Amino acid sequence: MNGAIFFASKYGSTEQYANWISEATGLPVFNVKDANADPSKYDFLVLGCPIIYYKLLNRKWIKRNLANIENKPVILFTVSGAPGGSKLDAWIGDSLPKYLISQMKHVALLGRQKPAELTWFDRMMLIIAAMKNKDPQARKEELHGFDYMDKSSIEPIVKMVKQFQLSGVIA
Numbered sequence: 001m002n003g004a005i006f007f008a009s010k011y012g013s014t015e016q017y018a019n020w021i022s023e024a025t026g027l028p029v030f031n032v033k034d035a036n037a038d039p040s041k042y043d044f045l046v047l048g049c050p051i052i053y054y055k056l057l058n059r060k061w062i063k064r065n066l067a068n069i070e071n072k073p074v075i076l077f078t079v080s081g082a083p084g085g086s087k088l089d090a091w092i093g094d095s096l097p098k099y100l101i102s103q104m105k106h107v108a109l110l111g112r113q114k115p116a117e118l119t120w121f122d123r124m125m126l127i128i129a130a131m132k133n134k135d136p137q138a139r140k141e142e143l144h145g146f147d148y149m150d151k152s153s154i155e156p157i158v159k160m161v162k163q164f165q166l167s168g169v170i171a
Ligand SMILES: Cc1cc2nc3c(=O)[nH]c(=O)nc-3n(C[C@H](O)[C@H](O)[C@H](O)COP(=O)(O)O)c2cc1C
Pocket: 008, 009, 010, 011, 012, 013, 014, 015, 050, 051, 052, 053, 054, 055, 079, 080, 081, 082, 083, 110, 111, 112, 113, 118, 122, 125, 126
């Protein structure tokens, strides 16, 4: 059983997590922008998806490659400012077909956002979002950024991959 990691990343944090998971498991890692990112070659997949504007950044790539993703064991890891919970679940629900979500194991990881690195457009959009946001913590993060990168948070993913490599089943 061979598997691979496919990720998208706008500012590098999802790529960092994908590389950490690759180092810990030995799985090959592909940016979905690369022409050789072909999920059809693998028996199980780890999909790394940042949340940008309330959606999975690589939802279109996932939909384009649906035939080579559905019916395979998939671990979906999201990277976001918001923690796991109903808000994050709703954004995933808006990005992917329900039947696909129900087949995946989801792990929510926290990312990083540095205002100085953002494009002008993203910076403006986050300032506008902050002005409208009623949640004081989310507002602060939108305005001033955050860094919740934590290598140890990949452990549940590494465990599932190793289980799968041994038994062919993700428990
Ligand atoms: C333009 C922009 C929009 C974002 N939108 C959301 C969002 O809707 N919900 C959320 O929880 N985090 C949001 N974030 C935070 C990102 O999910 C977080 O910065 C993540 O680490 C980005 O991943 P990347 O570095 O791989 O691009 C946003 C960040 C940016 C820069």
